[in-house]
Amino acid sequence: MGRVVVDVMPKPEILDPQGKAVASALARLGFGQFGSVRQGKRFELEVEGEVTGEVLAAAREAGEQVLSNPVIEDVVAVYADEVRAGGTQA
Amino acid sequence: MGRVVVDVMPKPEILDPQGKAVASALARLGFGQFGSVRQGKRFELEVEGEVTGEVLAAAREAGEQVLSNPVIEDVVAVYADEVRAGGTQA
Known part of the structure; x- marks a missing residue:
């Protein structure tokens, strides 16, 4: 079994109030080195x-058509990932 | 300027209704190859x-203490990323 990761982020020119709230929380809690989130x-x-090139292409298409709102978001990364067996990865 | 990415996912044993809804939508829209989301x-x-080892360690700590709910979520990845200049990356 394979896994594909699709990362979607708000476009750089779009205000991100969630990120701003997280940045303030981080600053309050002693993580002031992270200026912007x-x-x-x-x-x-x-x-x-297996994750083939075809699967990756389909995942990118799904990312652009279904997983993101192209008006305000970008698909920033599409890549194959190992399937975790219940643990965390580095 | 450096950028650190922190990825947070629901724990494998936690139900993910958002993911399930996305999987159904994908299947309806012709992306049936993705069985689970x-x-x-x-x-x-x-x-x-620069993003040093120290910065990555602080980012992981922030991920575990602030960005995730450790009861239901795991910090699955912490890594340095290039800063995009307003575009998208592969």
Whole structure:
């Protein structure tokens, strides 16, 4: 089984109030080194079998047509990822 | 200026209704090859200067203490990313 990750972020010119709220919270909690924060979405799509170039192309299309709102968001990354076995990865 | 990406996903054992809704939408719209979808969050944190090991460690700490709810979410990835100049990246 393969997994494809599709990352969607608000366009750079779009205001991101969620990210701004997170940045203020981080500053209050002692993480002042992070001056600016933007928050987006990460989708993990699972496919039967291997992640081929075709699968990646379909995932990008799905990202652009379904997973993101192209008026305010960009699909910033589409890549194959290892399937975690219940743990966390570095 | 450097950028750190922190990826947060619902824990594998936690139900993800958002992901399930996305999976049904994909199937209806001709992307049936993606059987299962999980939706998480992607944070882009900006720092002055380079992304050092120390910055990555602080970003992971921020991810675990502020950006995620450790009861239901895992910080699945923390890594340095190039700053986009208003465009999209592959």
